[in-house]
Amino acid sequence: MSVFAVFVHLVERLADALDPLFHASSAAAAIVLFTALVRLLVHPLSRAAARGQKARAALQPRIAELRGKHARDPEELRRAVLELHAREKVSPLSGCLPGLLQAPAFLLLYYVFSHSTIGGETNGLLTHQLLDAPLGERWTDALAAGGMFGGAGLVYLALFAVVTAVATFGYRLARRTVVADATTGATAGGAEVPGLGAVTRVMPFLSFFTLVTVAVVPLAAALYVVTSTAWSVVERAALHR
Numbered sequence: 001m002s003v004f005a006v007f008v009h010l011v012e013r014l015a016d017a018l019d020p021l022f023h024a025s026s027a028a029a030a031i032v033l034f035t036a037l038v039r040l041l042v043h044p045l046s047r048a049a050a051r052g053q054k055a056r057a058a059l060q061p062r063i064a065e066l067r068g069k070h071a072r073d074p075e076e077l078r079r080a081v082l083e084l085h086a087r088e089k090v091s092p093l094s095g096c097l098p099g100l101l102q103a104p105a106f107l108l109l110y111y112v113f114s115h116s117t118i119g120g121e122t123n124g125l126l127t128h129q130l131l132d133a134p135l136g137e138r139w140t141d142a143l144a145a146g147g148m149f150g151g152a153g154l155v156y157l158a159l160f161a162v163v164t165a166v167a168t169f170g171y172r173l174a175r176r177t178v179v180a181d182a183t184t185g186a187t188a189g190g191a192e193v194p195g196l197g198a199v200t201r202v203m204p205f206l207s208f209f210t211l212v213t214v215a216v217v218p219l220a221a222a223l224y225v226v227t228s229t230a231w232s233v234v235e236r237a238a239l240h241r
Helices: 003-058 060-069 074-088 094-112 139-146 151-176 178-186 196-216 219-239
Strands: none
Touching: 003 094, 003 219, 060 074, 094 219, 139 151, 139 196, 151 196, 151 219, 196 219
16 A cells, blocks of 8 residues: 555544544544644654754854954855854754655645545545535636635635735744844854855745745645644744743
8 A cells, every 4th residue: 555545544534533523624624633743743853943043043152253253264264153063063954854854744745635546546535625625626726616705715715814814923923033043143154054044034934935835736735834834833933932
């Protein structure tokens, strides 16, 4: 049995368990629960990433000293900053791990809800819906079926509203944490890791890209993205208090 068939079986069992509460939307609820389980598994890494971010912030005064000492030698400055992080056992890339480890779960959902057959059998998950929106269809399908304010269209409008609210809150939070951490050395004259400064400047806006993702992927995958994004924002707020 392929991993895709195992996943289909898992979601179907979760949907059966949730059916008394969510009825026709039980599979959608199962996907939200699956997303929460994935996020719980990577939560220890998220906590480690938050500790690393705080540790990098604590190194800011020492990095400032190195910038003054090696102002005329960018390569030596880069080497000195990397050595400092190595001595303090602080990884400048630790914050990327939680997101990278979630990628297989998202790709699994995307694949399963983009194929009518899995393991040679009909994919029964495609018959499930979230209210009036089929889990295997996209926003363009909803627009073609009933327009912006049709049954499926309204489901997407609700998701867009949730994503916008979460992204706005996440943007404000990230401006206080990620961007502030960038001044610790990620953008200190390029002294830490090439390109990392640009990444940290863009990160506060990443939640808004979720709007595009929700619009183009199957609804099931969109539910994963929305749930995971909301989890990330709440988790960041708790870990960076």
